Amino acid sequence: MPAALRGGPQSKAKPRPKAASSPRKSRGGAKAQPGYAPAKLGAARGVGLSPAYALGAAGAVLVLTLAVALATGDRAERLGAGTESAIGRQFAAMGFKLRAVHVQGASPAATRDILAAAGVYRDQPLLGLDLEGLRQRVEAVGWVKDARVVRLLPDTLVIAVTERRQLAVWQHEGRSFVIDERGEVIPEAQAMDFADLPLVVGEGANRNAAAILPRVAARPRLLARVEALVRVDDRRWDLRLKDGSLVQLPAVDEEAALIQLEQLDQRSRILELGFERIDLRDPTMVAVRPRDHGQPGQMVADGA
Known part of the structure; x- marks a missing residue:
């Protein structure tokens, strides 16, 4: 006679449902990697882009957005001036700095005033010079009818003027x-x-x-x-x-x-x-x- 169990008759265990088979089986039986790709990266992978490339593109977009945000008021000008100044200093360290200034087309008296108005100095970073601003300062001199300013790398500045007769x-x-x-x-x-x-x-x-x-x-x-x-x-x-x-x-x-x-x-x-x-x-x-x-x-x- 079978032994009776305390608490009533033994209930039958319900069978566990089978796991749904994945619609996409990895080739060769390779196991799936842990984690998941973000939706954008997954979409990029769908069009043939690697996740690393897509992530880099997204970073570039962020940098461009930041640059646009900075370009309000005079921030863009200050950013550009600072970048140009930094580049000029770097090239000056490589030897691209002012060593000679040649004034052409001016009398000796006019040359003195032109150099004073130019305001350049020895060993100044040559690539950091604002040539347009320099030209305007030279043309403000009474002797000068018009002027042209040229950089001759690595170390020379030429100021060519037409002197008022x-x-x-x-x-x-x-x-x-x-x-x-x-x-x-x-x-x-x-x-x-x-x-x-x-x-x-x-x-x-x-x-x-x-x-x-x-x-x-x-x-x-x-x-x-x-x-x-x-x-x-x-x-x-x-x-x-x-x-x-x-x-x-x-x-x-x-x-x-x-x-x-x-x-x-x-x-x-x-x-x-x-x-x-x-x-x-x-x-x-x-x-x-x-x-x-x-x-x-x-x-x-x-x-x-």
Whole structure:
């Protein structure tokens, strides 16, 4: 007789369900690796990308996003400047540093001011130079019309300039200035250093000098005797000669008046003999006042 168990009849154990077979069996019976791939990496693997490559691409996207985030306000400029400065220092350690500066197209006086404005120094990292900023500083110098700045590796900087042509010394309100062909003052130029330039005097003389000076210069006998060209009422010119004589030119057609003076000098050598004043303001008549005679305003009809 079977033995009775305490607690009632023995219950039958339920069979354990079988594990569902994997739809994808590894080839060759290889066991699956522990862990799992993230969804994005799994998707990348589905299109033929390795997880390492996909992870690297994701990192690059993060770096690009960070760079865009930094590019607000002037952060991008500061980041670029800092990077350029760091690169310049690295190359300077390799020998790419400033050892020579060549200024081309400038006079000695202008060269001194150009170098001072450039603000470069020996052993400065050559690749770290802001060439555009340097060019702007050089062109701000009064001597300079335009400039070009070039790096010659490994250690040379070339500053090529077009210098403003010094046309004349302009005397106005008790002060003297050197002016260029447009009548603009060259601030750095000292008038005392340009005694060989013609002297123009008076209001508006600077603006009109470029028109009258070539006409006078075309007559060497007259030019050699001229001490100053004086602008009268900003309308016309008087020529003051070195011997104290005065030639009064008209407000219009100065060339015709100078031709009259030239013809008179050819006939009577009047520039050599001297006179007090020659009035050429009337195109139909030349009035000559001799220096030694007491009758002023002696008339010479038609320049005869």
